[in-house]
Amino acid sequence: MTHARISLHLVLLLLFCCSSWTHAAVLVSIKPIHSLVAGIMQGVEDPQLLLSGGQSPHRYTLKPSDARNIQQADLIIWIGPEMESFLPRILTASERPNIALLDLLKSENKASHNHDHEDHAGRDPHLWLDPLLAKRVVQLIADRLSLLDPKHRGSFEKNALTLQQRLDRLHQELESRLAPVRTTPYIAFHDAYGYLEARYRLNSVGTVILDPERLSGARHIRDLQQKIRHTGVGCIFTEPQFEPRLVESLIEDTATRNAELDPLGSDLPAGPDAYFQLMRRVANQLVQCLANK
Template identity: 35%
Template structure:
């Protein structure tokens, strides 16, 4: 795997609050694989799943944001701080999503590699709301990249905006992006642990085939529903929407950290009242009562989608369950609505 696949490794000057990091294990000049894989930390479940798939039997990455936790509200646990202190490689999306990691990563030892996967060359990157602008014209043929479709407005508490500005960090919800990230993960691990490079590369190749099949199967399942309108709780499914050509109309809550205002709820009710075939989707990390309030007295249908896999068991298969379960949720609601 070429080094060109690896996102820039973030290393900053050492500070007083530095994390002690164990050295990489290597056998200089040895032809056989090293006895132990590097100590690896992954930020969120989907990233953890892809890393676990590349590592295979060589080791298990430590997961930071576990269970139904959200990276927006995550608080460090002692076990997580300990895992970071021993990490040789850390995989995360970037400070656009896991702001809680920015300071610890900034104080890592020079021996540790922190890989922000959102910086991986070759990813399709979207600005928040870019997909909705395209849906207004029902044009899904082009891909939207980080320098396109920028929106410089936000909504205030009772504002009328449908999306906020900036790079959308939910890149893993596009399986094509997951394939690109798997290449970067394998290249990073092979560089950190050259004795096991062939294993990482073989695991990544097998994972890439599975991801390609997953993408094709999901596209086929969702093909009948390109024109089925829907709203999400917050702006997290732009990449899924863009890849599978769905008709996302916007989000109820613009920011995960802030409840939508009364005017925003009224606006959504007014919009869904004009279409008897619309779906609204809740998320496990956020209270579902708002969805119930909005749809009461309308013909809208509801479902639950999950960008992180809150109820799924961490591991190499989680990513595949995550995409399949979300496809199930979309198809189930669209069938009821249509």
């Protein structure tokens, strides 16, 4: 084969590779949302996960590898600055200021302006903890992915429908599972469960910390101790992303139990099933602690 033919062969090969590679690089901030995105993109491409360990997005410090992943992304799907407060800073300093973003909290609030809003809408960023709200989030993500990669629109839409049907079944399961403990008072570690509590009519009477980025003051701790004594609090829940010693001191010399809730599924393997495993485990942890009152 002559040099000219070899060169032509290489050019054609490069053109074929470049034209056939149409997948977009999708980066998702936290595991529950990554799981939903992975379900929508199943059979097309695997999205990347930014926070893969047990870190809290409220207190996260970016590693150099995270910055590289952000720079290489075509689309970043996140909750918004109310959750990933570290992300706006890195995006402002990015060498690619026009990276496409999907801010789920802002987008969902806009999309649902004609719906009945829960009291916590617009301030609680933990929107994935309501499976029926997660259905709307799935549609937002599928629509955005279809704009980014129209070649795979059919796959995204089909996967989204399957995922929404699965979320309907999960909702029915959680409704039944949580019903027996609906009236039992408890204290969560921080204000992360508003969507879950509103959907399943749970009886949260307070939180250990008011702000996940700051320690609680002495007055708030005294108020919690009063609640524990006078309202029959069944459980106080810790979270793996936060130090549990404060909870242990609160329940000392009381009959109140403590257990762990993890709204992020820190130790779960990432993928399409992680969201469903997370939600079932949260429900089971609530029931196991509260049902023993």
